[in-house]
Amino acid sequence: MKKIIVYCEKIPHTDKMSDVSYELINKAYKVAQESKSMIENEDFYITAVVLSSEIDKKEIKKAYSAGADKVVLIKSDSFDIFSSYVLANCFFEYYSKNPADVIIFPATTTGRMVAPRVTTMLDTGLVADCVGLEFILRENKLRLAPTRPTFGAELMATILSKKDPQCATIRPNTFVFDLFLDKEGVFEEFSPNSYSETRFKLIRTVMDKTVEKDSFEGAKIVFAAGFGLAEGKNRVYIEKLEKLAKVFDAKVASTRKLVDFNLMPHKNQVGQTGASINADLYIAFGISGAIQHIQGMKNCKTVVAINSDNDAPIFSYADYKIQADAKKVLDDLYEHFCK
Amino acid sequence: MNIVVCIKQVPDVDDIKWTKENNLDRAQMLSKINPYDEWAIDWAVSFKDKFKDVNITALSMGPNQAVDVLNYALAKGANRAILLSDKAFSGSDTLATSKILSRAIEKYLNDFNIILTGQMAQDGDTAQVPVSLAQLLNIVDAINVDEIFNIDKNSAIVSQKIENEINILELSTPCLIAVNKECVKKYQPKIEDYIKAQNTKIESYGLEDLGFDKNEVGILGSPTMVYRAYRPQNNKNPYEIKQDYTQKIIDLLLEAR
16 A cells, blocks of 8 residues: 655635645546556555644545545644744654655645655655656556656656655646546544744734736636747737737736846746646747746647747647747737727 | 855756757856855845854855855855865765755854855755755754845844745744845955955865765765656647638637637
8 A cells, every 4th residue: 555645735824725735636646546557456545634723624525536535634723824843843743653655745835845844854855846746666666756847947857766755846737636536535633742933933924915826826818928029128019918818818928038028027927937827728929938938838728839930849839830920910819809 | 143155056057058868968068156045145245244243154065166156155255165075975965965064064163143045056946955954953944035134143034935925034043044036235256356265265075074974975875866867858749820820819719718
């Protein structure tokens, strides 16, 4: 029996779990299904662990339907303060009594705060920001083989852990939660010792107004602007794209270059250092397709790429190729819908 | 007040060269200081104007050529520089690297108040070493820090970004801060700074100095190993729309809406 723990994340100040938690549970379930036939009589057991004072019952059901066999609530009132020390110690205490073969963490800011503390306590490895997850057979044992981009995503590396547990972090929106199971599971509560953190004080929390929360969440259509829409420091074509987006209730994504040139805010950036999206339709206007950007959009279902360069890398990730001036195509669409 | 700044020399990711076998051709690539770490130096130096007794030590693990980034740190205003270099260190993953750094800090910089690091390194991009280092030294940490409002011998006040919230935190020293934003105050060293920096001898320590067995660090001491590495390729063959593309886009849009 291979035991997988998914470290789930709650949405601060609520009793809900964040979407990435279900994406990770669902991915763990799918990988388990694919891998269990590799060895005779092998099976997997997936435990979703969430640290919170409270958890909505609907969230527990949802975790089962994503593939969790068990949901564990590590219960404490101190989790809304983002002390990695407290979070890591409470999780570690649970883990010491309930060890596993694999732990998967979300690569959110809190995940990044907690995961390296936990793996350092366990003296084991941690593979960050994985975009691929599988098990491989090595010396007759199933080993986790996560794949991650490195060197600014120019190189993909599959990394194994020589020690147990084998741990990985995965960014939000890397995998899609799309397999809903009709299944029940076991719910358990765990009360950790109280860890007081006197070396760390939260003075106050303010909302970050520069970031629109989850600006791509639930977006069906995304229009993506690349440097091909730039006119020096002029935003005229980007504004046209924004107006067109409004007509279709679509979101506007940006490449890093437009952000660097202050033509788009960072919250719209899609890619390695921005958001990862999984829209139904993604239309790239004047985007060349640097691998860093591809990393953020490759989970979109239908991709249309418009670029005047016949050899633009974006075309090899597209379902539809339009070799044309993106500005011209945008003008036509703008004429059709916005005039 | 004693500040340790951890810095790393990285290959320039905007200038990647490949061998015929599709491996990274490191010898042909330019090296530079990891930009996030340069910000960490700037933040440390910015407090020199404020307090008289600020002592900054730049600490780096890497091959001998990493003295370049340490010299740069000295020119920018660090008082002391330490290189951790040994053949046995090469191939260290984030855990082994953190162990080497923490051992060196315990041994040579035990009177530190604050450790400053960049949020991540541009080559590995894991952001794990700062947190792992804080855990090994058993100190508090704040990562994703946008701004350091104040530091003194007893505490540091920082602003930390977590998803869509900004937390203002007070950390008791000793503590570790990983910065994610540039410091407004930046000092670009001049020729005379580099000349002056030459007067400071860079200390260098290896495996034996730190009291490690060679199985504890480097490839042997790293819990992770690279199983395979490849350049990402995708040869999707798109359907080319040669005419009436506006109409086709409209169809797709109406379908998806």
